[in-house]
Amino acid sequence: MSCVVPVKFERLPELVKPTHYALTLSPDLKNFTFRGQETTDIEILKGTDHLKLHSSEIDIKKARLTLSDGSVLQDLDIEYDKKWTTVTLKLPKHISPQKAKIFLDFVGELNDKMRGFYRSKYKDGNGRECYLAATQFESTFARLAFPCWDEPIYKAKFDITLIVDEELTALSNMNVVSETKIDNKKVVKFATTPLMSTYLVAFAVGRLEYIESKTNGNCLVRIYTAEGRKNQGEFSLEVAIKALDWYGKWFGIDYPLPKCDLIAIPDFSMGAMENWGLVTYREVTLLVDPAKSSTRQKSRIALVVAHELAHLWFGDLVTMKWWTDLWLKEGFASFMEYMFVGANYPEFKIWLHFLNDELAAGFDLDALRSSHPVEVEINNPNEMEEIYDSITYAKSNSIIRMLCNYLGEETFQKGLWIYLKRFQYSNAVTVDLWNALSEASSQNIESLMSTWTKQMGYPLLSVSQKIDGKKRILKMSQKRFLADGTVDEKNSLWQ
Template structure:
């Protein structure tokens, strides 16, 4: 079967639908319950009053009854040791956390899931020497997957402490947390590996931690594994691997940059790799099971080129010294953007020339570009909480196509609300705002309003009176998109009036307005052209505002026989409905020329 082709108009229409789904899913992410609250721990005894959880209705909830961690403590560094026993399907380790007390408290809450914690291993010391409160007891609150550590005194604000905990857990084939995976080699033998998938809340299944995206910290990871395997992690090795007394292999990795727990990753396997160096000097490798060695070259070449492109586009160098991408045989998602060690489903990374389909080639390039975009937008700057997931995914879904167009220019892709945003700001202003945003929040956390602020600031510096926050709130705080009703004037100068209403596939469906102050009205950038003076650049933008009672635009010379087209090159995320006569003029144009065919057919079939 030959390669499937698609017009830009059709592709963008599909991408609009995809982004709408992305926005809805992203906004719901923060509201979803945890998938599994089970956990095992050696518990000393249940807490005594007044820490009982069976409080009356007027009693304020205890700290462990709240789904969010308290803000009294901030982690700065994790010193993690893992001994991963693939054969016996178990792992054990220790975690020494450097935590800063921001506000005095006599209790420590951290996340733990399906881990066995030895009470006697829990120690607390003041960093750098000095006294620290003692641990009186630890216990589990499974509803929120908390390990609760009670102290016999108060942690002092402004003081840092070292908290050490020993833990162990099962190495299960459940595809989340630290888990066991397998593949069958060419001889029919089952081969095993260990991998991680921590997003969004399963780092706690591998080690006790502050498992929320706002709690960024540095990580130093040491792994011991059986002979015949080797370990990979987010950062490069810190020196050579060491064979210890029992024949196992110990690998210590360099300290990471500050990052959220869900981006930590490590793999123990017997894979092979191909590698090259990017123009910026980043070591770039693609890993797969030995039999798939000939299928990694395409992702390697395109991935390295896309990193070079994003470094230039964002004007920020790739933040790590190496970038590994690895194809995991058993993987729950298409890919996961772990910083410096991206994990993929095999079909999203492996491509064999002459064997794989053109569609598979396109998928590999697109997914690789998406995950590499996240290394800046999502990893360098990370969402504050999961209700802003849509912004990370929406942005990566937009710039992935910029990366693809750079390395596969014949494919001609593009997408989304962010594409509209770039168009009305102008590319130079858009890129300036992104650079300002990424620089300001590097190795930290942000919310979507922070991006809008920096884009508005860039627009102001470039002499453009554009309030990005006000505009984008109408697109992100309410569902759907508008239909622009356009009515031509006839019998004189060509002008048109425009109004808007919410697009509904079923016009009789009942509307629900969660944000009544917005009223399903949008800030809509309008562009137009006509047969009297055709201009398909779309660079002259007028605004239809939410509170506009009537919008009229005089477009100058023309006659009643000239067609009018609004939303040039589909930069606007909306549909257009014309008066019947203008539809007829467009239809007549189609008999001789399909210049306006794509937009006309797309709108007419959906109105």
């Protein structure tokens, strides 16, 4: 009797390092398709007879490899692995380590799944059905838009060009550097991005309008909406302007891009997404009707806008090496949104809401046996959906607040400066942050905080007293609090 051994997920082999993508996409909003061409500069690190990268639901029409000596390997054989969403380009010969260029010509679908490069349907002011195209790449959906090395460790620079109908607006991470007309189309070229991970690449195409302003640092900030809705972005524009200036000072590093667009997408699966320079939001988390909005609604929008803009430093400028350290970006963005709103909108009394919305939410989930540690090992990105929860956001936020209060804001801030400057445009893991905070505080932060991030749960403290003559002896003990009233067999301890 035979048995089937399940195939274990494997990350991409460390054969190739992409350094630059030149990507051109031409979306068709009538037929819901797009055509793409890309030339990727790569460094081949080990001798090989094949190249493997990510691609999903993409039909590659042509693939060729140009080697460092100028020779070209044409019409490469292509092998798709739909289960693991990879594609292997088979080379006609074994090649040695060198710099090379991959050219790919491909087509794909503007899907309706709200991931990858997708279509979003809405009705304009006249009740007509309209579509715009947008992206959602976190965590593993850039591969639905273009073949790439779709893991956060593979940072590269991107030159993006969008070919769109004349009447449409085209947006991407960077500012437009040229716009030319060809027939009834316009070719929109964007400036080269800094080094960044694929999940942060973004583009949007549609009938859009905007309002704009500039930060004190002269960064152009725009709120983009579907036609007829731009005035509902006034409050978010105000928040964004304040946040970019405030974060630049608080983190000790100015926002490094020349512009920051915030766009409201009618169909959007997440609350918002921190694409560098083109931050995407659900309409309800970005737009507010001044005549109908409550203070609570405005405070929630301020938090979401501030959360995503905090990611421009924690997540975009410094990115986790792998999804195991997802909390590094989500926990800090969740904490910093409250820091910003508390400092800039005191009328919202936001720290009172923190107790109910964050601390209590973290307590509720972490009191269950089914909870998980803040740092949870992610082997397969398919497991990611399971940890976008109150542990990753609310508990992480709460323990960061605890650490900030323990160290003092000045020391805590100094540690973040060390961390951000040391790992900017690069990748980091949790221990890198602890080391930076240890340098700033002269304490062993890893030993202290690992008890909060590497084990689930939180302690219930008990204090008893004993009178011994004139002495009062206090005895303190701790055990994990469990909502079902049972006892934790692990005897967990927290510092």
